[in-house]
Amino acid sequence: MKWKRSERLVDMTHYLLEHPQQLIPLTYFAETYEAAKSSISEDLVIVKETFEEKGIGLLQTVPGAAGGVKYIPNMTEQAVRAVMDELISELSSSDRLLPGGYLFMTDLLGNPELMNRVGKVFASAFKGEKIDVIMTVATKGIPIAHAIARHLNVPVVIVRRDSKVTEGSTVSINYVTGSSRRIQTMVLSKRSMKSGQRVLITDDFMKVGGTMNGMKNLLEEFNCTLAGVAVLVEAEHHEERLVDDFLSLVKLQGVNERDRSITLGEGNYFSKRGES
Numbered sequence: 001m002k003w004k005r006s007e008r009l010v011d012m013t014h015y016l017l018e019h020p021q022q023l024i025p026l027t028y029f030a031e032t033y034e035a036a037k038s039s040i041s042e043d044l045v046i047v048k049e050t051f052e053e054k055g056i057g058l059l060q061t062v063p064g065a066a067g068g069v070k071y072i073p074n075m076t077e078q079a080v081r082a083v084m085d086e087l088i089s090e091l092s093s094s095d096r097l098l099p100g101g102y103l104f105m106t107d108l109l110g111n112p113e114l115m116n117r118v119g120k121v122f123a124s125a126f127k128g129e130k131i132d133v134i135m136t137v138a139t140k141g142i143p144i145a146h147a148i149a150r151h152l153n154v155p156v157v158i159v160r161r162d163s164k165v166t167e168g169s170t171v172s173i174n175y176v177t178g179s180s181r182r183i184q185t186m187v188l189s190k191r192s193m194k195s196g197q198r199v200l201i202t203d204d205f206m207k208v209g210g211t212m213n214g215m216k217n218l219l220e221e222f223n224c225t226l227a228g229v230a231v232l233v234e235a236e237h238h239e240e241r242l243v244d245d246f247l248s249l250v251k252l253q254g255v256n257e258r259d260r261s262i263t264l265g266e267g268n269y270f271s272k273r274g275e276s
């Protein structure tokens with residue numbers, strides 16, 4: 001089949017978007033489209049310029065025989081703020097307020113399109129970092145972890161709160177969570193991670209930070225390194241928080257269980273990253 005340039009551009013773009021953070025040799029495209037590498041290079045300039053101009057992402061070219069091109073998901077500040085605003089708008093309804101100052105978020109976490117955008121927001125923040133694994137704890141953090149992992153092209157590791165025979169031999173630690181200071185257990189299969197891996201931890205909600213701190217402690221048991229912490233919603237917490245270096249999209253600034261009012265604001269996503 002002889003490909004026209006317009007057909008190559010459409011198919012090439014689709015392939016790149018389906019394979020984020022993967023180095024694709026120019027020979028792959030040249031062979032697929034039966035076109036000269038020089039034509040493919042010209043095509044990729046068009047894709048790169050359009051991606052960057054329209055805020056779709058970045059196209060990184062790696063020179064040399066082992067080189068190629070890599071699509072790097074990246075959201076513009078405007079697009080990130082749009083996700084923040086949507087989350088704040090959705091979370092502001094008073095019927096989301098739960099006892100203990102938590103918010104009902106399961107419907108948002110179950111929205112694949114929204115989670116995909118949340119994943120791309122966090123993947124943009126960590127696009128230049130070496131990340132080997134995305135870790136979260138069951139249950140509500142799982143959709144966020146998978147969304148980030150898809151855009152960073154890395155696996156997800158899910159920490160459980162109970163031990164299951166299907167997990168094989170495991171490592172477990174105890175940690176304190178929530179304002180009630182509940183003691184909980186975290187369990188992770190020994191097969192989940194290799195020593196020396198760099199791990200991005202994520203979760204839907206951070207209050208005291210005990211859960212995040214528990215996952216940090218678990219990394220030490222695996223001799224792995226914490227590469228970052230990504231939280232969808234952080235709750236204002238006046239006492240000393242167990243985790244202080246994290247990125248959040250939304251901040252729960254206050255709840256009034258009497259008049260069921262919820263006050264939300266932007267998280268520290270931009271301030272933490274030194275942007276406006």
Ligand SMILES: O=P(O)(O)OC[C@H]1C[C@H](OP(=O)(O)OP(=O)(O)O)[C@H](O)[C@@H]1O
Nearest residue numbers: 138139140177178206207208209210211
């Ligand atoms: O910062 P902390 O004070 O530790 O609280 C944050 C925890 C509590 C809550 O999880 P749960 O609702 O307990 O568990 P699940 O995600 O399984 O619903 C939330 O999803 C975070 O994981």
